[in-house]
Amino acid sequence: MAREARDAKLDSIARGRVYPLKVFMDLTGWRQVAIKEARCAGLRVVYHANTALISGDDFNDWVLSSDRVTTRPYRSKRASASD
Numbered sequence: 001m002a003r004e005a006r007d008a009k010l011d012s013i014a015r016g017r018v019y020p021l022k023v024f025m026d027l028t029g030w031r032q033v034a035i036k037e038a039r040c041a042g043l044r045v046v047y048h049a050n051t052a053l054i055s056g057d058d059f060n061d062w063v064l065s066s067d068r069v070t071t072r073p074y075r076s077k078r079a080s081a082s083d
Helices: 001-010 021-026 032-040 056-064 077-082
Strands: 019-022 046-047 051-055
Touching: 019 021, 021 032, 021 051, 051 056
Parallel strands: none
Antiparallel strands: 019 051, 046 051
């Protein structure tokens, strides 16, 4: 259930919309550390009238960019417990 709620929040970051940083953080569930790491990794944040703004287009492009996409082999908890 928690995963579905998180995925629903991430689905709400729509292309063509701009979000104040606090709203973006509420929608994604990210905290300041995650925002800082994302910015260091290339997520664009724009300032207007002393307000940090994140574009839904920039976020979606950043997430889907080839350098952000990684794959990890699946390991079940059972397999890692027996190692």
